[in-house]
Amino acid sequence: MSGVPFHSPEPASEHGLPPLRTAMLFFALYMAFAWISFVHPMRGLNITPWNPQAALAVALLFVKAGAWPVVWMAGACAEAIIGTERLPPAAVIVSTAAMTAGSATIAAGLRRWLGSDFPVIARQSALVFLALAAGGALLAAFLRAGALWAVGVVPFERIPAVVHRAAIGDGVGLVVTLPVLLALASAKLRSLTHSMLRTPECWVIASVTVAAVVSVFHQAPQDQFKYFYVLFVPVVWASTRFGAIGAIWAAALVQALLIAALQFGHYLPLTVFEFQLLVAAFTCTGVLLGAIVDEKQAAEEALRKSLRLAAAGDMAAALAHELNQPLTAMGTYARASQVLARRLGPHDETARGMLEIADKLALEAARAGDMVNRLRRFFRERATDLQVTPLTDLLREAMRSQSARARALRVQLSGTEGDPLPSVLVDPVQISVVLRNLLANAIEAASDPRRPPDAPRWVRLQAHRQGTEVVVTLLDSGEGLTPEQARDIFDAPASSKPGGMGIGLAISRAIVEAHAGRLWAEPGAGGRFHFTIPFDTGAVHDE
Template identity: 60%
Template sequence: MSSLSARLAGWRQTAGLGVARMILYFAAYVGLAWISFIYPARGLNITPWNPQAALAVGLLLWQPRSWWLVWVAVVSGEALVGNEAVPWPAMVLSAGTVTAGYAATAAALRLWIAPKLPVVTRRDVVVFLAVVAGGALLGAVLRAAALWATDVVPAARIPAVIHRAFIGDCVGLVVTLPVLWVLASRERTAATRTMLRAGEAWLIAVVTAVAMLIVFAQPTEEQFKYFYLLFLPVVWAAARFGAIGAVWSAALVQMLLMLAVQTATYQPLTVFELQVLMAALTSTGVLLGATVDEREEAQQALRASLRLAAAGDMAAALAHELNQPLTAMSTYARASQLIARKLGSQPNALVDPLVEVTDKLADEATRAGEVVNRLRKFFRDRSTELQPTDIGQLIVDAVQSQERRAEGLGVNLAWSCDPGLGAVWLDPVQITVVLRNLLANAIDAASADREAAPAQRHVTIRALQEDDQVIVTVVDTARGLNSAEVSRVFESRRSEKPGGMGVGLAISRSIVEAHGGRLWAEAGPGGKFHFSLPVTAGVPT
């Protein structure tokens, strides 16, 4: 018994999953298999829609060593859900080949597509569709071979088995895997919430339902002539909200399609043909959404480059003008320290405070000079001086630098860091600029909320690690941003809040992106700004 427990513990460690997550995955897989078990091919339990395939590929994409859990779930789904008596040897072998197809698909996606890219490109979509189609075809061929080798199907039925297994898995992956891709990212889920707050998104959903009613109100033999009406809301969502809109619009069409099919009488071949159209609809929508995202990203990059070019010229001029005064300020501060220390032998209650103040004056003058020079270099060639840094200490320093100002404005500051957060390779001077800018903006926003009592004005900064990214979040208790403000908050030249939210945020975003990360805002009550930094960026090899 102890040997079995040790083996199970080793499997859990290999898969990177806890017991609760393993049970949740198993239940979700079997549940999706049960929901989607409609119009199976005779004697094979092969259905025209397999969303559980996306769940399996998604798990293998993020946890490659969990293949054994996928295999157990596939076998269980076949045994618990199927209504045809497939022999156990054939079922086990077939599940193994299906799992191999899922693993190959996940490996190809992991190799050719970075699953955490915030912006989807047309190349990503084309590669995704090609990999998914190839993986579904491979799994179908392997499955047909296993069923033939165990005498479940004759050689004459192999093409039909391949065709139906391919369509079921391909549609499940094309429609459902992008939904998992959205849900796996903090930034993309925030974009989804922003989209759902827009009235236009709900109008698209209503149009989708109306189009579905029009299509399925027709006789069965006429429905194909009207199915293309469903392209209209998907294209609308893609053009308005990019790839995120296309993903969710296609998912809505798929759910309504399955609901319509289950409430009427159809021939299995008709359902498979509808699913082929569903795959074409989803591919078209996501490809268009990726084009919209790329165009928007290019426009933002152009606007940002123009602003930063102007800011770079300004920084160079400021650096030239400020270097001498800052150096002189530091020199005078050091001289004041020497004078104060000489007076220290005489009884004077002001000596110690004077030494402390001049120390701070000298330190701040030195820091200001470093910031100006480092920003000048950054604007000139986007250079960063990366070094392993305790980002928790940077946060503490940034909070301490803003404490007196926050106290004077009646705002409470709080911070927290993931206990397991290690050193991150970053430019401490530049990231400090980002932290102080975000904190200053949040304090200004919270203090401007006159309806809230001072005890209710809070600004919180927290840092945690998610996979190979460190996510830093700054939250305030102000009214927050709406979806329109989120889209332009990094572009405004004029401040919309006391303290400014214009060029400072644009510069902060450029600094974070130069580190290989992202800075974004989240719509909703309470201002929420997040930025990510890759843990291993800049690590020498």
């Protein structure tokens, strides 16, 4: 599971308010988080050692920059309803305004420096996130302390203590809770989480975490800090085994258990803040270690992919060398057959049949030779012969090339189009290789002999515009893919097909990416493969 890049939903740049449903859900979660985390507030103020609602606010503002009025209202209601210290209305207004400003600043920093790749696995991005969380929490704490001082709630000499406690509460909430929230919001991270939860080792780590927390808090209060380092063990274990996603959930579990222990125990507020500093320390350690593990795994997978593509290039070169001569001979024999057929005269039915067959043979021999040579050049030189090509023609030709095979296997092959498709700047031979490979795989999946005889057998080729890209989709009635298969199928070490070499999809992805597109598979019932081809709206025309 390690090594799979983290991607969250694309952050929105619009500045309007979120939909009412989203705002109501946010408000309810914010109030719930504020109530759960209201443990040992700072005397005279509603500043607690752990503020997960700060992470919730940043998450909403990261996705919807204009949601700050909703965040401010939720903060004000939490202060007024849940807080035990009844602050003056002016203090509530300025305090929550300062917290909202701090959250908006952190969200803007995340969008600016990490963008849609947050949360991420790279060490540099992990460091940027931790720096933004720490710096943003400190900024929000200064703003809050300054606002409370301005309305006369906090004396000047108490500002450092307020900044210290507020920065710890917000910082721990951001570092521990924000990655969890975005992991839940991302389909890919949810898939990684489900995969992790299905492994026995995950539950062993969770059990060790519970045992570690119990062992620490079973000690006398004065000795608990001495044994707190034991909690590093499950977090480090989860990080090295599952990467950053393991570190995120292990730290969240420790935090939840710690809050429960502190809630039911008798601890001074200062002790709670000290415990939270230790939570922040091992969370940062786990995230950085997980990022290193994931980065290493990603580098290893990229190396394996490169070696596999290099092997495919060598194979293409060898095949081109071996096939050029027989393909040339086939073309020569086909042209000779054409000459002989024409000599028999135009009225001879046998001659007309021979001429038609010879024409097709010559065309297919030339096409095969061109395809092999283009693939050899692509793998050796990454060469693409770009031409403005009607995409509809490529789709129709790919379907024509596979129609006989589909009929032989009793698979219904169909194609649909949305809006009129534009011409695209591509290497038509290479894109044809991608289409034929995907169609051939879909036909094999739909006609798998292991399926019931009465199971549906169909393959659909679809294409539509999406922004400045054309999205081509292959659907089939086969068994489909699990999330793990959808993730690994393009880098599989070997094909599951008898006699297959397991490089067809890897080659297809390399070709699509060379055209600045993307190729991916969706898990679920039935096969679902998609790839995109960008087009320049100023350079191409609609068909």
